[in-house]
Amino acid sequence: MHHCSKCGFENPDGMKFCGNCGVSLANRCSRCGSENPALFKFCGQCGAALQPQGPAEPSAPGTRTSVEHAHRIIPEQAIAAPNEERKTVTALFADIKGSMELMEELDPEEARALVDPALHLMIESANHYGGYIVQSTGDGIFALFGAPVAHEDHAHRALYAALRMQNEMRKYSARLREAGNPPLEIRIGANTGEVVVRSIRTADAHTEYTPIGHSMNLAARMQTLAPTGSIAITETTQKLTAGYFEFRPLGPTRVKGVSEPITVYELVGLGELRTRLEISAQRGLSRFVGRQHELEQLRRAFALAQSRRGQIVAVVADAGVGKSRLFHEFKLQSQNEAFVMEAFSFSHGRASPYLPVIGLLKDYFRISDQDDERTQREKITGRVLALDRALEAAMPYLFALLGIQDPESPLEEMDSAVRRQRTREAIKSLIHRESLNHPLLLIFEDLHWVDAETQSLLDLLGGSIGTAPILMMVNYRPEYEHRWSNKTYYTQLRLDPLGSQNAAEMVSGLVGDAGELQSVKDLIVARTEGNPFFMEEMVRALFDQGVLTRNGVVRMAKPLASIQIPPTVQGILAARIDQLAPTDKELLQTLAVIGKEFPFGLVHRVIQRAENELTRGLAQLQLGEFIYEQPAFPESEYIFKHALTQEVAYNSVLIERRRELHERTAAALEELFAGKLDEQVDALAHHYSRSGNAAKAVGFLRRAAEQARARSAYDDATGYVN
Numbered sequence: 034m035h036h037c038s039k040c041g042f043e044n045p046d047g048m049k050f051c052g053n054c055g056v057s058l059a060n061r062c063s064r065c066g067s068e069n070p071a072l073f074k075f076c077g078q079c080g081a082a083l084q085p086q087g088p089a090e091p092s093a094p095g096t097r098t099s100v101e102h103a104h105r106i107i108p109e110q111a112i113a114a115p116n117e118e119r120k121t122v123t124a125l126f127a128d129i130k131g132s133m134e135l136m137e138e139l140d141p142e143e144a145r146a147l148v149d150p151a152l153h154l155m156i157e158s159a160n161h162y163g164g165y166i167v168q169s170t171g172d173g174i175f176a177l178f179g180a181p182v183a184h185e186d187h188a189h190r191a192l193y194a195a196l197r198m199q200n201e202m203r204k205y206s207a208r209l210r211e212a213g214n215p216p217l218e219i220r221i222g223a224n225t226g227e228v229v230v231r232s233i234r235t236a237d238a239h240t241e242y243t244p245i246g247h248s249m250n251l252a253a254r255m256q257t258l259a260p261t262g263s264i265a266i267t268e269t270t271q272k273l274t275a276g277y278f279e280f281r282p283l284g285p286t287r288v289k290g291v292s293e294p295i296t297v298y299e300l301v302g303l304g305e306l307r308t309r310l311e312i313s314a315q316r317g318l319s320r321f322v323g324r325q326h327e328l329e330q331l332r333r334a335f336a337l338a339q340s341r342r343g344q345i346v347a348v349v350a351d352a353g354v355g356k357s358r359l360f361h362e363f364k365l366q367s368q369n370e371a372f373v374m375e376a377f378s379f380s381h382g383r384a385s386p387y388l389p390v391i392g393l394l395k396d397y398f399r400i401s402d403q404d405d406e407r408t409q410r411e412k413i414t415g416r417v418l419a420l421d422r423a424l425e426a427a428m429p430y431l432f433a434l435l436g437i438q439d440p441e442s443p444l445e446e447m448d449s450a451v452r453r454q455r456t457r458e459a460i461k462s463l464i465h466r467e468s469l470n471h472p473l474l475l476i477f478e479d480l481h482w483v484d485a486e487t488q489s490l491l492d493l494l495g496g497s498i499g500t501a502p503i504l505m506m507v508n509y510r511p512e513y514e515h516r517w518s519n520k521t522y523y524t525q526l527r528l529d530p531l532g533s534q535n536a537a538e539m540v541s542g543l544v545g546d547a548g549e550l551q552s553v554k555d556l557i558v559a560r561t562e563g564n565p566f567f568m569e570e571m572v573r574a575l576f577d578q579g580v581l582t583r584n585g586v587v588r589m590a591k592p593l594a595s596i597q598i599p600p601t602v603q604g605i606l607a608a609r610i611d612q613l614a615p616t617d618k619e620l621l622q623t624l625a626v627i628g629k630e631f632p633f634g635l636v637h638r639v640i641q642r643a644e645n646e647l648t649r650g651l652a653q654l655q656l657g658e659f660i661y662e663q664p665a666f667p668e669s670e671y672i673f674k675h676a677l678t679q680e681v682a683y684n685s686v687l688i689e690r691r692r693e694l695h696e697r698t699a700a701a702l703e704e705l706f707a708g709k710l711d712e713q714v715d716a717l718a719h720h721y722s723r724s725g726n727a728a729k730a731v732g733f734l735r736r737a738a739e740q741a742r743a744r745s746a747y748d749d750a751t752g753y754v755n
Contacts, residue, residue: 116615117231118622118685121603122180122244123191123270124228124252125164127155127198127221128173130261148172151205151217158197162190162381165242173219175253180230181242183611185352185604186380188225188273192300193381195221195264221264222255223300224248225273225600229687247290254288255297264300271298272577273600276306276315303402307392308377308478309566310357319569320542323535324359327526331363334524335371335504339472343498345517348508350528352605353566356508357478359528363506364474371504372471374464378482386486387434389477390460394435409437421466427459434460457490464494465501472502480509492516495523511658512612530563539565543572544587553581553593560596562675570599598680606681613657620650621659624673625682626694628716633669638701639694696724711736 129151139147148171156166159176163184168175176194179187198221206216226248233241251267259265271280279301285294306312313319327348334344348356364373374397376389394400398412413431417424432439434456444452467473475498477483477491491507495517498505517523531539536558544550553575561567574597575581582590598606610618623640624631637647651671654660659678663670673679686694699720706713718733 116619117229117687117690119227119687120180120183120230120244120685121187121225121227121600121607122230122248123178123188123223123225124244124249125159125176125178125191125195125221125223126173126253126256127176127195127219128170128256130218130220147209147214147217151202151219154201154205155198155219158194158201161197161384162194164190164194167242167244177230177242177244179604179607180228180244181232183604183607184380185601185608187604188223188270189277190381191223191225192264192266192270192274192278195223195300196302199262199264218262220256220259220261222252222257222259222266223264223270224252224255224267225270226251250290251288251295254290258283258286258288258297259299266298266300268296268298271296276304276312278302278304308357310361313358313569314361318358319565320539321358321362322538322542323531324355324362324528327359327528328363328366330524330526331359331504331506332366335367335472335474337522338502338504339370341500341502343501343503343505343522345495345498345505345507345520345523347515347517347523347525348506348528349511349513349525350508351530351564352510352609353564353602354528354530355565356528358565360476360478360506360508364476367474370472371474372467373474373476374467375474375476376478376487378477378479378484378487380482382482383484386484387490388484389487390490391434394431394460400435406437409435413437417463420463420470424462424466427462430456430459431463453486453489457493460490461493461497464503465497468501468503473504475503475505477505477507480507480515481513483513495520498522531565532563533558536561536563536568540568540572543569544581547586547588549589550581550587553589556593556596560677562677567602567677570601571596574599598677598684602677603681603684606675606678607685610659610678610682610685613659614653617650617653617657620647621654622682622686623694624654624660624671625679626686626691627698629676629679630663630670630672632665632705633671634705635698635701636671638704639697692724695720696726699724699726699729 129148152169152172152174155174156169158164159166159174159178162178163182164176164178165181166174166176176191178184178191178194184190198219202217202219206218209216226246228244228246228248231243231245233243255265255267265283266280280298281301283297283299286297287294306315331346334346338344348359350356374393376393378389382388398409398416400409400412404412410432413428413435417428417431429439429442429444430452433442433444447455464473464475475494477487480488480491483491492515494505495515499520499522518525530536537554540554540557544554557568557571561571572581575593576583578597579590580593582588610621613621620640624636627636627639633647633651636651637644640647642650651660651662655662655671658674660671660673663672683691699717702713702717702720703710710717714733714737718730718737721730721733724730
């Protein structure tokens with residue numbers, strides 16, 4: 034028998050769809066979207082653990098529930114990491130309102146029959162967006178987003194999951210009413226903040242992750258404040274997700290355990306904006322600088338496409354460097370010469386087959402969330418037939434892809450492999466036919482997050498546009514891999530951070546040219562190393578902190594002590610660090626404590642691994658472009674590629690562990706440079722002062738001050754003494 038994962042109905046073997054609720058019985062991988070045979074426990078395409086197909090059993094509070102769900106949503110290497118670290122996460126608490134009264138009124142088995150499906154819906158909603166179930170009680174869940182594995186959009190994922198929970202619960206309650214049972218409602222709370230995440234290996238070989246921190250308590254308080262059937266969040270979470278969602282302010286609220294009232298918001302629904310670029314455009318786009326060469330490359334490729342010599346142009350760059358902004362500017366320049374079809378991949382979208390394509394088609398057919406099924410059908414039919422009646426055979430596949438019921442559809446009885454192939458062909462035919470009316474810009478953004486089905490479509494399109502008036506523009510981060518590089522009509526553009534002059538020009542566009550701001554502008558350029566998104570976020574953080582004010586012109590409102598890394602930037606860098614294998618991640622964190630630059634001998638003394646093992650680890654970090662090797666004699670020296678990466682890695686290390694590593698680094702420096710410690714006085718003073726070794730710290734700080742006075746660097750000398 035084959036259990037439906039949605040409703041629990043037992044279906045005979047060989048069935049492709051559930052006989053009770055109609056959902057597909059394919060054993061689909063939540064990581065890459067591939068379909069697998071029913072008995073597979075791991076995906077045959079990517080190796081991820083597959084979600085069990087049987088009905089969900091309720092779980093008592095404890096380790097097994099959390100670990101079973103963790104295996105579905107995080108890499109096996111993360112499960113194995115015995116670690117404690119600091120992380121910024123979003124916590125979500127959800128519970129069934131009135132469950133205690135329900136338990137009292139009904140027989141325990143009857144109550145369980147009503148509550149268990151609701152609990153399953155909550156767990157499934159959190160899992161769908163990469164949430165980790167810390168605890169599942171009899172009537173609620175506690176989920177983490179951004180841990181154990183970091184996600185740069187953890188706050189967004191938590192709110193998407195919350196909306197999905199409420200939507201699924203409304204459907205379930207409607208079914209309960211129809212059956213004459215009491216309806217169930219849930220309330221949800223969420224908060225974003227820093228926690229210490231501890232992993233514990235249990236006796237039954239499972240790993241339990243426990244977050245500790247005030248932000249967890251605040252998330253739980255939000256749940257108790259949320260009106261029944263609603264979602265309450267803190268201002269911290271609201272600021273990180275503004276624009277992507279709609280909120281209703283509930284005003285300053287006193288919360289137990291917090292001295293001052295905090296601002297609470299109710300999450301109402303999805304906002305109108307989908308991408309980071311749209312958010313930036315709403316605030317006002319920054320000055321576009323330093324990309325004229327890349328724009329010219331795109332113009333040349335488009336000119337070839339206009340003459341029916343189709344082109345693929347791929348723009349590869351790290352997060353925040355400006356891939357989407359480059360495409361935006363080129364679209365503006367080409368809008369009178371081309372028709373644009375655009376698709377966006379999302380960090381949480383790998384578990385949703387064809388998610389970018391569905392968005393592209395909805396935009397193409399002008400389908401809104403308010404359109405009912407009949408209106409959607411009419412829009413698709415009208416546009417397809419107006420384009421070319423020969424495409425009529427493609428409509429059943431488009432209907433199915435967009436979730437529109439079609440009683441006459443031949444797809445239900447079709448072999449799944451044939452259906453997949455014909456779905457891709459239908460989309461390809463639509464795109465190619467549209468390009469015959471006008472040259473086409475076919476844009477796919479953020480392919481490093483693409484799902485397996487969309488990737489298959491891209492491979493098909495990539496091999497078919499060589500003689501079509503189509504410029505296919507794609508962008509992605511360096512970790513993405515594809516099979517197009519052997520095409521004669523393929524071009525790759527590497528987008529680097531802005532040079533210092535262009536970066537300074539961009540920052541001037543953000544804050545103006547007042548002389549009093551020059552030191553702040555220089556600091557922003559230096560800290561962000563030319564990354565446009567990081568510069569924008571740093572400036573915004575300074576406004577939020579009250580350091581900068583705008584009243585016609587930008588002014589300094591108070592002295593700048595330091596620039597904290599904005600949560601948006603921290604999230605991007607932390608997510609990238611968490612992609613490393615556990616041993617490589619631990620190595621990176623240790624290097625972050627040692628310093629921005631470090632010779633091999635120093636690292637070897639601090640880390641105390643076998644030399645060949647350490648060399649392999651450093652090579653992996655170089656391969657991932659976390660560090661660079663610098664030519665040096667007599668031994669290799671290394672440097673962090675980005676100072677912000679070092680800072681994020683450093684901040685993730687527990688304070689106690691940092692002190693230990695600072696002490697070991699200082700001791701290693703004394704050993705390595707015995708007889709010439711005067712060359713390392715600054716570094717020794719730094720490490721001992723952070724290790725808590727007061728006696729050593731004071732001694733080296735005095736020596737550093739004496740050296741500074743000897744150089745007539747009196748400000749530095751005063752700083753060391755103070």
